[in-house]
Amino acid sequence: MKALTELFDRIVQRVNINLRELAFDVRPFVKDLVPFNQLVKFYAFYGITPHHPLDFQFRHSNLAGSYFLGKCRTTNSILYKSDIRGDELKKKGDIFQYPGFEIPVSKDEGIRIEDSFLIKTLVHNYSHDPETLEKFFITNTVSTHYANIHGSPTDGSYLGPFSTVDLTTMNDCVIGAFSYVQASEISHLNIEPGTVWVRSPNNFNFLYRYPLDKLSHYIHFAAGAPPQGLLMDFVEDRKEAFQRVFEKVNIEQVSVPKSASLDRFAVLKPKTHISDNVLVAQRAFLQNAWMGKGANAQENCYIINARLEGFNVTAHGAKIIEADLGQNVFVGFNSFLRGRPDCRLTIGKDSIIMPHTIIDIKEPLKIPPDHLVWGLVTCAADLETHSISLKALSKINDAFSLGSMFFEGSGNSFVTAFRDRIHHILEANGALYDGMKNKGHAQKNQNISFNTIQPYPEGELKGVYPTIIIRP
Amino acid sequence: MEKYLVRDLMVPLSEYATVHVGSTLFDAVLALEKAQEEFDHTKYKHRGVLILDKKNRVIGKLSHLHTLRALEPKHDDVNGIKELGQFGFSAKFVRSLRKQQRRQGAPLEDLCKKAMMLKVEEFMHITAEDEFIDHQATLDMAIHQLVQEKLLSLMVTQDGNTIGILRLADVFAAVYHAMKECTI
Numbered sequence: 020m021k022a023l024t025e026l027f028d029r030i031v032q033r034v035n036i037n038l039r040e041l042a043f044d045v046r047p048f049v050k051d052l053v054p055f056n057q058l059v060k061f062y063a064f065y066g067i068t069p070h071h072p073l074d075f076q077f078r079h080s081n082l083a084g085s086y087f088l089g090k091c092r093t094t095n096s097i098l099y100k101s102d103i104r105g106d107e108l109k110k111k112g113d114i115f116q117y118p119g120f121e122i123p124v125s126k127d128e129g130i131r132i133e134d135s136f137l138i139k140t141l142v143h144n145y146s147h148d149p150e151t152l153e154k155f156f157i158t159n160t161v162s163t164h165y166a167n168i169h170g171s172p173t174d175g176s177y178l179g180p181f182s183t184v185d186l187t188t189m190n191d192c193v194i195g196a197f198s199y200v201q202a203s204e205i206s207h208l209n210i211e212p213g214t215v216w217v218r219s220p221n222n223f224n225f226l227y228r229y230p231l232d233k234l235s236h237y238i239h240f241a242a243g244a245p246p247q248g249l250l251m252d253f254v255e256d257r258k259e260a261f262q263r264v265f266e267k268v269n270i271e272q273v274s275v276p277k278s279a280s281l282d283r284f285a286v287l288k289p290k291t292h293i294s295d296n297v298l299v300a301q302r303a304f305l306q307n308a309w310m311g312k313g314a315n316a317q318e319n320c321y322i323i324n325a326r327l328e329g330f331n332v333t334a335h336g337a338k339i340i341e342a343d344l345g346q347n348v349f350v351g352f353n354s355f356l357r358g359r360p361d362c363r364l365t366i367g368k369d370s371i372i373m374p375h376t377i378i379d380i381k382e383p384l385k386i387p388p389d390h391l392v393w394g395l396v397t398c399a400a401d402l403e404t405h406s407i408s409l410k411a412l413s414k415i416n417d418a419f420s421l422g423s424m425f426f427e428g429s430g431n432s433f434v435t436a437f438r439d440r441i442h443h444i445l446e447a448n449g450a451l452y453d454g455m456k457n458k459g460h461a462q463k464n465q466n467i468s469f470n471t472i473q474p475y476p477e478g479e480l481k482g483v484y485p486t487i488i489i490r491p
Numbered sequence: 492m493e494k495y496l497v498r499d500l501m502v503p504l505s506e507y508a509t510v511h512v513g514s515t516l517f518d519a520v521l522a523l524e525k526a527q528e529e530f531d532h533t534k535y536k537h538r539g540v541l542i543l544d545k546k547n548r549v550i551g552k553l554s555h556l557h558t559l560r561a562l563e564p565k566h567d568d569v570n571g572i573k574e575l576g577q578f579g580f581s582a583k584f585v586r587s588l589r590k591q592q593r594r595q596g597a598p599l600e601d602l603c604k605k606a607m608m609l610k611v612e613e614f615m616h617i618t619a620e621d622e623f624i625d626h627q628a629t630l631d632m633a634i635h636q637l638v639q640e641k642l643l644s645l646m647v648t649q650d651g652n653t654i655g656i657l658r659l660a661d662v663f664a665a666v667y668h669a670m671k672e673c674t675i
Binding site: 202418 | 571575577578580581584
């Protein structure tokens with residue numbers, strides 16, 4: 020495995036060079052985090068559909084257990100059980116809207132991953148950087164378990180476990196565990212674990228930081244050991260269910276409505292109900308889940324003993340357990356919402372659960388309709404400092420703070436931006452399909468053929484996939 | 492003017508306020524008061540206290556600003572208001588939060604009482620290599636060093652030992668007099 024070892028060393032060195040200003044050494048964090056023998060064990064797979072360009076290039080990379088859809092290229096990289104989902108990339112001829120500009124897209128956009136090590140990471144959406152419209156790049160970067168790189172061209176950075184960078188161009192940054200950043204453009208920042216930061220320059224700025232002593236119960240990552248905490252235990256406990264769907268080439272079909280999509284790499288446990296226009300992505304886990312019309316479960320989502328009334332967005336990595344969600348409830352990335360069988364969590368319609376929210380209750384809790392909720396909520400009293408009605412927030416025009424949350428700017432712009440985005444996600448996912456119009460992922464991703472690819476089984480190149488170019 | 496040497500303008504260590512490492516901020520304030528009383532009243536007043544190690548070597552300096560920092564309620568900043576600037580929050584918002592925090596925090600008197608007992612080494616500026624100059628160096632060399640490194644004073648050495656302090660105010664006074672002589 021000489022080539023694989025050299026590849027790993029090369030990536031680590033490149034990331035460290037970029038992060039030298041922050042004096043951050045990525046090596047102790049990732050050394051032995053994924054044993055090299057694991058990298059040889061798993062095949063990679065790519066999807067073929069008539070709806071997405073078929074254009075894959077894999078060069079000098081390890082792709083163990085990873086999934087590719089759309090136009091993707093990897094060079095000198097290691098991708099371990101990662102999802103590179105290029106089904107929202109821009110297409111040739113699209114017009115990219117940017118304040119003051121309407122920029123035509125000259126060729127199909129592609130995801131380019133170079134000199135990077137991604138572990139169980141989701142890459143999705145499209146580049147929101149007007150300077151790099153046709154290239155969604157991820158270079159000289161290390162990301163760890165269940166990180167999301169969402170519409171965020173990234174260079175020279177490190178992402179901790181369960182972190183998310185969303186619609187942000189990022190250069191030379193460290194993103195701590197369970198941090199969520201949506202800030203348009205950032206560079207040379209070291210973001211502490213448990214930071215939730217949503218900034219639209221000149222419009223609004225939202226910041227919440229978890230108390231680290233409490234966050235460590237859920238996720239904690241220190242050099243020399245794998246990520247630890249309840250979030251890791253939760254997914255590890257359900258790992259076996261996924262082994263069955265990944266081991267079999269042909270899996271028995273589960274009947275779902277014609278307008279719905281259930282990915283063959285999702286886990287569907289008994290008593291689950293799928294309504295029209297529902298989208299269940301790969302690596303989603305549903306058990307005794309009632310999915311109302313247009314609801315979705317994206318990658319790494321877990322919906323267990325829960326009822327979603329309809330048009331619910333459950334963003335990448337979110338977990339909903341023992342809960343009842345009204346219509347149009349949005350649950351942001353990597354949120355962990357856990358009621359108990361004898362004390363359920365109820366969320367009123369049209370509420371927005373901010374990305375990276377933890378609601379973990381031991382008494383019944385009702386969140387009223389039309390509310391914004393963030394941070395760590397363990398009882399009803401916590402809601403006083405971790406929620407606000409959307410109506411009240413819309414009236415904010417200056418600044419305010421509540422508990423550990425700080426907000427500055429236009430509350431109305433903030434609420435409108437979220438509402439618009441939720442609508443866009445529902446539209447893109449096919450939740451609004453009427454049998455004729457508004458086709459989205461739920462309808463387009465129904466028939467995907469999967470092909471598998473494998474690395475050299477032994478010798479110096481053991482673990483490295485041969486150069487593969489796949490075109491129509 | 493370049494014929495001036497650093498040793499001609501420096502304040503000897505014996506005339507400057509000094510305390511040893513391990514002293515409290517209150518000790519430092521008393522030392523400063525005493526040195527100011529004894530110092531030549533026609534000259535600029537001392538504005539700092541030098542911190543000496545056990546072998547009487549200068550290892551740091553405590554200025555007015557360093558002393559005032561001890562009054563900052565850093566342990567009360569549980570919400571990390573200090574760091575909001577890096578997240579793009581406006582200075583106006585940060586100031587209003589600080590004001591709010593101050594109102595809820597301990598009164599200034601209590602903060603002073605608390606600060607009195609804190610150790611000087613917690614707040615002092617540790618002198619770096621570029622803050623030392625030989626006693627025989629010329630004034631133009633000293634000016635260059637002060638300007639280049641943006642310093643308020645230089646530690647003056649002789650045979651490796653600190654023997655005094657060259658203050659920006661004294662250098663400025665020398666330059667000012669030289670300028671006046673030129674115009675006459």
